[in-house]
Amino acid sequence: MKKRVVVTGYGMVSPIGLSAKESYKNAINGISGIDKITRFDASNFEVQIAAEVKGFEPEKYVEKKEVKKYDLFSLYALAAAQEAIEHSGLELEKYNLFRCGVSVGSGIGGLGTIEKYDHALLERGYKGVSPFFIPTAVINMAGGNIAIKYGFKGPNYATVTACASATHAIGFAARNIMYGDADVMVAGGCESTITPLAIAGFQNMKALSTRNDEPQKASRPFDKDRDGFIVGEGAGILILEEYEFAKRRNANIIAELVGFGMSDDGYHITAPDPEGKGAIFAMQMALNDAGLNPEDIDYINAHGTSTYFNDKIETLSIKSVFKDHAYKLAVSSTKSMTGHLLGAAGGVEAVFSVMTIENSIIPPTINLEHQDPECDLFYVPNKSIEKKVNAVMSNSFGFGGANAVLVFKKFNE
C-alpha cells in the first residue's frame, strides 16, 4: 500500500506577486505580469518583453552582505520555500531533519552568473572569476541553499527537464515520501533567465512573442493570434508530507497529491510529437497513478505556452485522453498572465492548481479574443470562474520531449 502524500503549504515568487496569495489573487483577476525588459538593455533585440519579478527584496531571505553570493534563481527558491514552510506551520525544531528533504528543479540555473563571469574571464583572465562562481551558478544550489538555511538532511536533488523540471521535482518528491525516504519534502522549481544570452537564444529559435508594443497582450495561449511564449521568472514551492505524519501534527491539509505521470516524446529536440503521443501517455499514466477516471478531473492547468505547436498538440492530446469529457472540464493557462517560468513553471502551476481546489475559483486564460479553431476546448476565457474543483491535472512539457503531469485532489480522509 502506497503511503499517501498531502500538500500542507505553498509559496511563490512570480511576475504577478511576491507570495502565493498575491499571485493567485492577481491570476484570478486576470492581471498580466508581462512588460518591457528592464534587467538589461534589450532595445536592439527582436524580443523586448518578459515577465520579470518586480519589487523582490533579497535581504528579506539572506543577509545583506551575502546577497551577491546567490543567483536570483536561488533567491527566488529561498523566498518561496520560506513562505511555504511558514504556511505549513511545520515546527522544524521538533522533527528529525534527516526525514526532511528538498527537491527543487530548474531548467537553466544560474545563467546570469555564468554570463557575468564569462565576461570577466574574457576581459580580465582567470583572476576575474570569483571562487563563488561555481557554487552560485550550479542548478542544485537552489535546493542546497534551502537545506543549509533550515538544516534539512534528507534527500536533496535537482531535476533538470527544461520546462517540466519543477513538475518532475514535485512528482519525485512525492515518491520519496511514498517509498519512505522522507516524511516531509520541500518541492518545486525556480528560474531566473531574463538575461541577454537566454533571450537571444530563445528569440533565435523563434519561440518567443515579439508583440513588444502590447506586452500585456503578448501571452495569448489558444488564441489564433498567438506568436510565441514570454520568458518569465520566479519560483513555486509546495510542502509535501506523508499523510500520517501530517495528521499526527494536526497539519492543515490543503490537498492530496494523487497522481504523477511522465514520458518523453522521443521525437525532436524542441517540437512536440505531432500526434501528442508522449503527452497523452503521461496524462494517462498520471490518471492511472491517481486511480481516477478522466471524468473525475474538473480542471486542467495546461502547459499552454502560447506557441502554435504547444497549444494545438496539447489540445488534441487532452481530447484523446478525456474524450467527451474534454469539452466539459475547464482548461486554462496561467502562463497567459505569468509568462513562461520555464523550469519554475510546474512549481508555480502546481501551487495554482492546489489553490484552485482550496478556493473553488479557476484562473482564466487571458487574451483569448479569437480562439484558434484548432483549439476548441473551454479555456476559461478572460474571466475566472467559480466552480467546486475536486481534482486538478497540471501539465508540463519540456524541450527534449520531456513530459510530466501531476494530479491533485481535494483531501478526504
Next chain:
Amino acid sequence: MSSIADQVKEIIKEQLGVEEEEIKPEAKFIEDLGADSLDTVELVMAMEEKFGIEIPDSDAEKILTVQDAINYVESHINK
C-alpha cells in the same frame, strides 16, 4: 590618493560586506569578520588585482588579519 591601508580596508569592506568599524587591525578574517575559506580566496584575488601583485598560496595562507593584509601589500607593492 588614499593610503594602502585605507585601500586594503575598502577591499575588505566590499568583499566581506562588513562595517568600517569592525575592520580593526587585529581583526581576523575568519574568526572576527565572518569569512569562510572561499571569502578569503576572493579577498586575496581582489588585492592582487587592485595592487597588481601576485600572492602565492603559500603567502596567502599566512594572511589572517587585517594588519597582515596591509603589511603584505605594503611590502610587495612596486617590487
